[in-house]
Amino acid sequence: MTLIDPSDDLARQNEKLVKIAEALMRRVEHQTAESGAAYAQFERAALLEQRVRERTRELERTLDLLHDSNARLAAATDEAEAARRNLADAIGTLNEGFALFDPEERLVMCNARFCRDFRDSVRDLAPGLAFADYVRQVSRARALALPPGVTPEDWAVERLRRHRDRHVMFNVELTGNRWLQVSEHRTGNGGTVVVQTDVTDIVQIERQERARLKDSQARMIRATLDHLNQGVAIFDGAGRLVGWNERIGTLLAISARFLRIGAGFDALLDRLPPDFAFTGRIGRAEFSGWADRRGATGPIRFEVRRATSQVLDVFGQGMPDGGFVLSVTDVTQEREAAQRLADMNEALESRVMERTLDLEDALAAAERANASKNRFVAAASHDLLQPLSAAKLLISSLSDRLSDRTDRATLGKAESALTSAEALIEALLDISKLESDRLSFDIRPIALEELLAPLRDQMEVLAAEKGLGLTVVPSGLWVESDPTYLRRVIQNLISNAVRYTAHGRVLVGVRRRGSAARIEVHDTGPGIAEADQSAIFEEFRRLDARASRNDGLGLGLAIVERACARLGHPVGLRSELGRGSCFMVSVPVAGHGARPGAPRLRPMRPAGLADAGLIVLLVENDPDLRRALVQLVEGWGVSVIEAEDADGALDLLDDLDLVPDAALIDQQLGPGRPGTALYQAIRERWGAVPTAIITADRSDALRRDCAALGLPRLLKPIDRTALAQFLKDTAAPPV
CATH class of the missing domain: 3.30.450.20 (PAS domain)
Structure with missing residues (x-):
């Protein structure tokens, strides 16, 4: 709305404006000068007119936009209708x-x-x-x-x-x-x-193809059933015969005219000849009851005997559709062979018993002879040592009186020969004592320094004569052992190191390993080949063939091995050709300053195995070695189950349904799986079983394979100490 009509001419518009101005002036004049209300109203009227013009322009623009939107909506509606018609035409086709x-x-x-x-x-x-x-x-x-x-x-x-x-x-x-x-x-x-x-x-x-396949499968099933050596009969969920072969009628002596589609199970059971005798706990009534339940209680198996000595094995199995299948096998020959085998086994057991009694008598005689030998050696050694000592004193006294250098050299050689003979007799006496079952040890706490210090003073002289350095590291540890035999063990190891080391030094020290103290003797000698590391513990065995009797008699390490075996102290060896060797003896640690304990007897068998109740699987294809290992390990109170090859070992574990506590497996088992492969098969089926690989193969390839599997190796000839330590580690409770 506007005060001036735009359609009026200019003169008319000016006339109206003059009148408006006069009216406003008059109104202003009639109002007080302080209020200024008239001017404010005029000002508001002008502002209102301006806003009305702006709103009018905005409304006009909005109407234009509305007309444009209506036009586009109409176009979109036309397009949608066209698309709908196209969609209807498309789905119509x-x-x-x-x-x-x-x-x-x-x-x-x-x-x-x-x-x-x-x-x-x-x-x-x-x-x-x-x-x-x-x-x-x-x-x-x-x-x-x-x-x-x-x-x-x-x-x-x-x-x-x-x-x-x-x-x-x-x-x-x-x-x-x-x-x-x-x-x-x-x-x-x-x-x-x-x-x-x-x-x-x-x-x-699809139905035609399925019918064709069913016909083909039916022909194949019929051909298969007819070519089976077993008799087969198939019954449906109602106990009616739906399939069979001719063999079932022959084995059960049922006429072919009774074997027809739909024949009931009970009716066929009644057709069995009267000479059929059910064996075991399954009779006709139990068999019929199983068939009535359609095998829901599980499979059934039993044997039937005829008066003709024929033996039939009957097996029944339920099917998912509610029916069941029966198979009948003629096992007459197998049962006859089993009976003959049982008779042979009985005769063989009788012969084995006779041979066992003979062997026990021979063993008892050998033990008596060995005991007699030990007593003789002990008595003879004791009687011989006294005159030898007297002869040495006389030679020493005579040497002081002679002035001729040649005569004195001759006496020196004689004294050296007597010293060697004395050492030999003492070594034989020690071995005789160690092999005696009546030997007892004085096991008590010992301060190692009380043993090491005197040995250091004694051996420094021998080492200095050869130009060697000897270092004995002091130790404050206390151990439990027999002081006499432990001192002899350490002394033999140090003297052996000094004897076979040409230059360099010998180091003796003690390392703490948990509850054990490991006494180590290091040398810079020629080293020992891995193939000879087991042989050096044998009596009279010296690797240096050029050495004289004065350089040793080859009994020192034999005494060490026997004494440690009786004391229950594991012996170890680490050596490298051209670099030297390290002999180790592990002794139980005792409390510092502990009081001496009561003496006790140490048995020949390794400590801790007799009461462990271990069951060990032994797989070795060499019958003599297998028999020797069984005799040795069972003598330690360990039960052994043995097999000749990998397949026999797996079948044995399946038949016994047990997992052994440990396994001793030969690497070379002949054709088939080697020892490492057998260990992997056992681990996959029964989990990790502590296993040692027995082998004569000293190659790097086998060493790497065993290391990758975490398996120790027992090199042939087998070290009984290492074998005993492996079994003791297996029997020890986990820390």
């Missing part, structure tokens, strides 16, 4: 029935092929039809072939239940041996697309 339902389960559109087979009941296929109404109408169609016992209401309920799934696909059988495949898929906005496809041709081809 489909060979499948197509329908689209919106998220509210209302029909949006469909083509002419949709529900074409159900036109007798589905008549109002128009937009807005509810999905549930569509399903109920289809369920009442005459073309729908309902399964037996299913009503249209049941079919509709099941159809609506499946409709709740996001993706649905199933086949619907129609009358006239026709099939319709129905699939549903959800759209992005929650609607549903239903597609109906005629799959009659596909279903008929």
